[in-house]
Amino acid sequence: MIRLLATMVAAFVAYLLLTAGSGDILLWSGPELVAGAIIAIIVGITSYRIFCRSENLRMANPLRILLLLVYAAIPLLIEMARANIDVAIRVITGRVHPGIIRVRTGMKTDLGLLLLANSITLTPGTLSVDVDEESRDLYVHLINVPEALRTEKSVDSRELFTFFNIPGWIRRIAE
Amino acid sequence: MITTAALICIVIGVIFNALGAIGILRFPDVYTRLHAETKMTTFGTIFVSLGVILYAAGMLTGTGDAQYLTLGIHTAIAVIALAFTNATGSHAIARAAHRSGVKPDPAVVDRLSEVKRRD
Numbered sequence: 547m548i549r550l551l552a553t554m555v556a557a558f559v560a561y562l563l564l565t566a567g568s569g570d571i572l573l574w575s576g577p578e579l580v581a582g583a584i585i586a587i588i589v590g591i592t593s594y595r596i597f598c599r600s601e602n603l604r605m606a607n608p609l610r611i612l613l614l615l616v617y618a619a620i621p622l623l624i625e626m627a628r629a630n631i632d633v634a635i636r637v638i639t640g641r642v643h644p645g646i647i648r649v650r651t652g653m654k655t656d657l658g659l660l661l662l663a664n665s666i667t668l669t670p671g672t673l674s675v676d677v678d679e680e681s682r683d684l685y686v687h688l689i690n691v692p693e694a695l696r697t698e699k700s701v702d703s704r705e706l707f708t709f710f711n712i713p714g715w716i717r718r719i720a721e
Numbered sequence: 722m723i724t725t726a727a728l729i730c731i732v733i734g735v736i737f738n739a740l741g742a743i744g745i746l747r748f749p750d751v752y753t754r755l756h757a758e759t760k761m762t763t764f765g766t767i768f769v770s771l772g773v774i775l776y777a778a779g780m781l782t783g784t785g786d787a788q789y790l791t792l793g794i795h796t797a798i799a800v801i802a803l804a805f806t807n808a809t810g811s812h813a814i815a816r817a818a819h820r821s822g823v824k825p826d827p828a829v830v831d832r833l834s835e836v837k838r839r840d
Contacts (some may be wrong), residue, residue, distance in 0.1 A: 566794055568785035589831060618804075623767075628766045630737060636725060637744040644753050645830040664808040670760035672745045673752065676833055685833040687752045687825065696830050 549598035552606050558582055558691030567684065589624065604629050605657070605720070606636055621710035625669050628708055633670040636689060644674060645691040648700040649684045651713065658720040659684075672706050723779030727772040734768030737761050744821045750826040751818050759811040763803065 562574065563581035569575020604610065611698075636642055649666075653659045659682055663674040666686055676685040683700065695701050703713045744757025776821060777793035780786070 555770055563794055563798065563802065567790035573787075573790075583803075589736060594742055626760075630761060633744070633761060634737070634740045637740050637747060642748065642753055642827070643829050644750070645828045646833045647830060648826060648832040663796050664805070667808040667812050668760065668804060670756055670764065673755060673760075673815055674812055675819050676753075678836075685836075689753055689756045690782075691829050693734065700832075 547698050548603065550590055550594045552603060553594040553597045554586045557589040558586035561585060583702050610719055617715050617719060621712060621715055622665060622668070623705050624709060625712065629670040629672070633689060636667050636671075641690075644688065645696070646685055646687050647691060647695060647698075648678075649686050649706065650700050651682050651684055653713075653717070654684055654721055658716055661716045661720055662713060665716065666703075666706060667708070722774075722777055727776040727779070728821065730768050730772035730775060734765040737765030737768065741765060751823055752815060755811050759807055764801060767800055770796050778807050791830045792812055 565578045565582065566573045568578050571579065579694060651659060651662055653662060659677070663677065663684055666674045666684065667673045671689045673687040674684050677683070678685075684703075686705075686706065688695075695705070700707050706712075737813050738761070741757050744761060748757055750756045751838070773796045774793045777789045781789040781793065801812030819833060824834060
């Protein structure tokens with residue numbers, strides 16, 4: 547029941563975002579609000595089993611969503627900018643030492659692993675290729691493997707990033 | 722003033738997109754090409770969208786017309802969708818390539834093939 551309600555609220559908020567600025571009741575017009583409510587109910591009934599797969603509603607906490615937005619806007623964007631400039635230089639000079647290394651993540655939940663793998667993939671120069679389901683280790687393709695990491699069996703996920711403790715941020719958001 | 726800031730953002734984004742396109746031609750194998758083609762173009766597109774959002778915010782405060790609010794919010798949603806689908810998509814391409822037997826060609830180390838060989 548609570549899963550159904552959470553899905554309906556999420557669908558309604560998404561509809562409100564898409565139609566903001568259509569009228570005078572705050573920002574929306576009356577017909578849009580009614581249509582949004584009806585669509586949210588239909589979407590909620592049909593898709594709550596997929597949207598809230600586990601009974602755990604951790605991510606419905608607004609604080610966690612706010613933290614996720616802050617994480618995407620500051621640490622992730624700065625890491626992306628740093629790595630982009632690095633890869634841009636490599637495009638021009640053509641100096642690459644690619645390789646696939648094994649990365650320990652230490653994540654306890656699937657959502658945390660998903661967020662970390664997506665963060666690694668979004669940062670240029672690192673690309674998650676495969677995942678070990680049991681130990682939750684990632685196989686990451688690096689465009690330039692530093693000398694120090696070439697002989698190590700597996701690498702801690704913090705060493706892929708320069709300025710911020712990205713795995714720590716994700717653990718705070720998703721676990 | 723804010724139009725100039727938007728223009729600077731768009732120029733930065735276009736430069737990164739162009740470098741990403743050059744990277745596809747210069748890099749040696751499928752994985753390194755994925756780095757250039759998916760990540761750099763995402764970053765460039767984020768900057769282009771940031772320029773659009775800045776422009777929309779400037780026009781909104783200037784004229785108060787609701788269509789600029791819609792423009793800004795829709796662009797922000799497009800950026801979020803792009804970031805998620807791009808990360809998942811490039812991961813899927815890389816995984817499919819490795820499973821179908823395309824090994825990273827100049828590679829200093831390949832832990833994944835070592836594991837696969839043991840299985």
